[in-house]
Amino acid sequence: MYKLEKSGSPLYMQLYMQIKEDIVNNILKANTKLPSIRKMSSDYKISKTTVESAYSQLYAEGYIESHPQSGYFVSKDIVQNFTSLPIEKSNQQIEKQYKYDFYQAKHSEDVFPKKLWSKLHNKVISSIDFGSYPNKQGDLNLRKELSAYLSESRAVICDEEQIVICSGFSDSMFIISTMLKKFTSSIAIEYPGYNVVQEVFSLQNYKITNIPLLKNGIDLKILKNSKDKLLYVTPSHQYPTGKTIPISKRMELINWACENDAYIIEDDYDSELSYNNRPIPSLQGINDNQRVIYSGTFSKALSPAIRVSYIVLPKKLVPIYKKIFNFSFSGVPIDIQKSLELFIKEGHWDKHIRKMRTLNKKKHDLMKKAIKEYLKDSVSILREGSGLTILIKAKIDMDWEKLFTLLEENSIKVYSTTCDSNLKDNTIYLGFGGFKEDKISIAVESFSKQWFKAAKNTN
């Protein structure tokens, strides 16, 4: 007997659930005939439609079978009782909020133009078609705006057909590494360098050659000997050292690529933010735009949380990209693409970059001053003058384990270059982007207290 209650879930659901339970628990055995719809309906004083709905659901899920002219039967093959186990809750990993976080790729919360972003979003949304898949390579108009910007500001030579809109740097690298698999199975990477490139290309089974950095960029002799046909570099602002590859070396790189039918991935992650000089024109623009895959991002200058990056392909690679990724769509939501298009088109992006340059320079100078004041000559500054971080190296003997323990206890987070690159000589990023201006000095002061506590007593 089934218990059907007028209150609660729909009657057909109650009937369905109870019959299902009986089948699962083998109370209704295989091949048992179910009462006819008419009989069920009159026995329980419910409508035929209710019984039909319950049977129809059981049928759809395969619990019962329908035999023409003779009715519904419990299916033969319900072989196994099953129960849903209660789920054990995982230990939740709440990310710790630090009092002072010196992360090198972070902006203070006041940097992102929220009101403007909202306004643009409201403006674009009415004309968006949310019902269709968007353009595979990224919205055409956004790509047009980007190509104009890149030409003007980064001396990149391209049209919109060469641009692919991606969901952040690792997505850009996944696309490149997937696209070039048939072309080559190894890549040369500047050393030290940004670890994400190594991670992605390793996951795609590329052999990695580390090309050591000399004073003026990577060691060309080692590159040439490697026989690699793909090179990753950060020519405008080397990561993590901050160096710039001079023009002569750039041309040698281009020549190497031309002579060896090779490609160069130019990662231009933050050079538009350069504040001590004008941004260095891109490597891509030097030559005939056939050998350089240019990679850019909105993470560094606008926001790492909006997840938009892009690559510019040499013309030759465009049809190859289109063929390989014919099934795939840019991962950037259409409203974000349209907002960004308007952001660039209306001139906000240019303004924002100028504002960021000024702001970063101010923060940089405050940080440098604080380092001199509080860390004095216990450190040397390895890199400064651009980006969102100052790179320091200890000049005193340091108990590193003790330092990081003390910092953790005091809710201070600093990052070593070993975390995100293979530069392994105890250099530390002191990122200033995440602090409002008035917090920089006190952050460095707080850091310096633990720093000196962890210094080894060298009496």
Add this chain to the structure above:
Amino acid sequence: MYKLEKSGSPLYMQLYMQIKEDIVNNILKANTKLPSIRKMSSDYKISKTTVESAYSQLYAEGYIESHPQSGYFVSKDIVQNFTSLPIEKSNQQIEKQYKYDFYQAKHSEDVFPKKLWSKLHNKVISSIDFGSYPNKQGDLNLRKELSAYLSESRAVICDEEQIVICSGFSDSMFIISTMLKKFTSSIAIEYPGYNVVQEVFSLQNYKITNIPLLKNGIDLKILKNSKDKLLYVTPSHQYPTGKTIPISKRMELINWACENDAYIIEDDYDSELSYNNRPIPSLQGINDNQRVIYSGTFSKALSPAIRVSYIVLPKKLVPIYKKIFNFSFSGVPIDIQKSLELFIKEGHWDKHIRKMRTLNKKKHDLMKKAIKEYLKDSVSILREGSGLTILIKAKIDMDWEKLFTLLEENSIKVYSTTCDSNLKDNTIYLGFGGFKEDKISIAVESFSKQWFKAAKNTN
């Protein structure tokens, strides 16, 4: 002599550009000493700062070198003249807009709740930290909402730690295929099946085994013989045939996975939209949630343009995922994630799904009626009753080339199952999602005119 004009770009830029040009054109030869800053300043009646800025930029880019105590010199290694070639414009591929587009994964423009989406976006934006990288797996609160929804609506058993927020289905598949590379190098895929799975896993060098569909799901004997340890299926709503795997077969699949230490990818792309029955409970929820990787998306029920999908990992795979993708961030912008979280939390998602079920059923019935009216018995209906499409097969002799030519000429677009699956027997999707209700009948009528014109005369 340099020409510096008071109007136009900044003086230092003019000086920098002209010196650079002279160097590039070999007018200023290697090792030439540049005039001192003081001399330049007095010769041109410009400030020392202006000259310094110009020299500093040339230095940063490597055009000149600085020799201590003797000044600036043109660099030795500018080996090659270079010019930026004018860029040839590519042929722009504007996507054709059809008068009647029968695409099977499309919604009419009135379906997406634009006003609500705007409102939610405005609401969440004030509390977002745009300055930091978001959670790697996807926003924690969105994952919590999703896990509650999946448990309630799809009988998926999981907590938020098992969920990864992805940028659409192919991104989901890229993550799974990358994660499982070390576990296996081959995958069994239901045949016919959705082509994107095959594309992604092939790009990742997996060997593909096609497992033919029988009446009640894939052929288990062939699966067992294949020795594969990874299987892709669409158990609730097979693509493209629309079939459902009955409960007995589901349990056999789970048993197969348990016995063989194998994983099943359950692609549950649109079963929440089922309108003839309640949605079939997921395969993932049947067992102990250790063998099924569940894949879901917002593309089918909400919008393909917002690019949000998700996967639910078995607990065992969570640490493996975290280790492999430690460097990578979910590609979904934080404002989209937060808007979506609120969309689910405030109950709009449930309401939306109910609305979509009713609407789709209405459109489906209109389309079916129109097919009977205009195509009469020239076609058989292979699949109906769920999703956004009716699958038809010609019962008359058809000149297919002529048909597609005629359709193209009349701005009508239909899709064959060969376009996105390997079902190759001239079946055609008549998708209804993209039409407003009052356009369905006329769309089918227009299609039918070309259909009968292309029929072979079998006198």
